[in-house]
Amino acid sequence: AQSVTQPDIHITVSEGASLELRCNYSYGATPYLFWYVQSPGQGLQLLLKYFSGDTLVQGIKGFEAEFKRSQSSFNLRKPSVHWSDAAEYFCAVVPRGYNKLIFGAGTRLAVHP
Amino acid sequence: EPEVTQTPSHQVTQMGQEVILRCVPISNHLYFYWYRQILGQKVEFLVSFYNNEISEKSEIFDDQFSVERPDGSNFTLKIRSTKLEDSAMYFCASSEETVPNTEAFFGQGTRLTVV
Numbered sequence: 572a573q574s575v576t577q578p579d580i581h582i583t584v585s586e587g588a589s590l591e592l593r594c595n596y597s598y599g600a601t602p603y604l605f606w607y608v609q610s611p612g613q614g615l616q617l618l619l620k621y622f623s624g625d626t627l628v629q630g631i632k633g634f635e636a637e638f639k640r641s642q643s644s645f646n647l648r649k650p651s652v653h654w655s656d657a658a659e660y661f662c663a664v665v666p667r668g669y670n671k672l673i674f675g676a677g678t679r680l681a682v683h684p
Numbered sequence: 685e686p687e688v689t690q691t692p693s694h695q696v697t698q699m700g701q702e703v704i705l706r707c708v709p710i711s712n713h714l715y716f717y718w719y720r721q722i723l724g725q726k727v728e729f730l731v732s733f734y735n736n737e738i739s740e741k742s743e744i745f746d747d748q749f750s751v752e753r754p755d756g757s758n759f760t761l762k763i764r765s766t767k768l769e770d771s772a773m774y775f776c777a778s779s780e781e782t783v784p785n786t787e788a789f790f791g792q793g794t795r796l797t798v799v
Contacts, residue, residue, distance in 0.1 A: 603784045614688070614775060614790035615727070622784065661727060670715065670782040671740060674727040 573598050575664050577675035584652050585683045592647040592678050594662030602664035604645040605672065606636055610658040618660075621645060632656070657682045686710040690776050690791035697766055697798055705761045705794045709778030716759045717777040717788065718751065720744070727775065733759065766798045 576595045584590055596602060604621040619630025626638040636647045645662060662675040689708045697703050709716050718730040731741040733751055750762045759778075763770055773795050779788040 607790075612792065614792040615777075616790070617787050620787075663727075665784050669740075670732055670784075671717070671729045672719070672727075672783060672788065673729065674719075676726045 573666070573673075575662055575673055575675040577660075577662050577678050579678045580676070581679045581681065583681040583683060586654050587651050590647075590649045590652045590656070590680070592660050592662075592680070594645045594647065594675060596643050596645065596662075596664050598664065598666055600667045601640065602666045602673075604636075604638060605663040605665070606630065606634070606645075606647045607661045607663055607674075608632075608658050609661065609677075615661065618647070652680075652682055654682045654684060656680060686789075688776055688778055688789050688791035690774075690794050692794060693792065694795045695797070697796070699768060699798055700765050703763050703766055703796060705763075705774050705776075705796065707759045707761070707776030707778075707791055708757055709759055709776065710780075710789055711757070713778035713780050713789075715739075715779045715782060715788075716751075716753070717779075718761045719775045719777065719790075720772040721775065721793075722769075722772045730761075730774075763796075766796075768798050771796060771798045 574597045606618040607615040618634050619628050621628045621638045628636050634649050659677045659679045661677045663672045691706045716733040721727045731745045732739045748764045752760050773793045775793045776791045777788045780786045
């Protein structure tokens with residue numbers, strides 16, 4: 572079945588530590604890939620996206636993501652987390668030929684001082 | 685910076701009542717969407733709208749739901765007879781082109797509580 576999976580529901584890291592949030596997808600053709608962030612009381616904000624080309628994508632707020640076709644993954648990373656990064660992070664895909672985002676369940680990130 | 689605005693931010697309604705959720709998309713955008721997020725669950729696509737008609741809808745978007753662009757600026761979602769399970773955060777989004785080609789911008793959401 573077609574799906575977007577974020578295996579980690581909650582992650583807690585210390586400020587300054589590195590971060591990796593996992594995302595796997597299951598689609599016949601590689602979909603377009605996105606990461607969104609939802610801060611408390613805010614809407615969804617696009618962090619970065621991957622369509623093709625270089626498999627390491629840079630986004631806003633110091634985030635990056637790496638597309639690995641062999642693993643059907645698009646993991647989000649940040650080398651040093653700040654307290655303001657505490658939020659919920661959603662991996663999303665747009666299947667080829669469609670005009671809608673399909674979201675994963677989200678990963679809630681907590682940052683310890 | 686242009687943004688998508690949604691009103692109200694929170695609406696409480698009695699089961700069986702009609703509700704209208706309002707959205708003002710970014711002015712030069714042509715594609716409009718509604719998504720919802722039931723508490724603790726994933727964000728789900730409801731409907732997309734282009735050129736004054738629905739271009740796609742999900743299984744969730746049954747006859748109780750309708751969308752409208754009543755004037756040049758507003759985009760509304762109507763739920764005719766609300767059920768308890770309609771309680772959710774509803775997000776409006778808009779984009780200049782189709783989503784793979786351009787970014788979809790989301791509003792802050794309307795939290796609908798059906799009692």
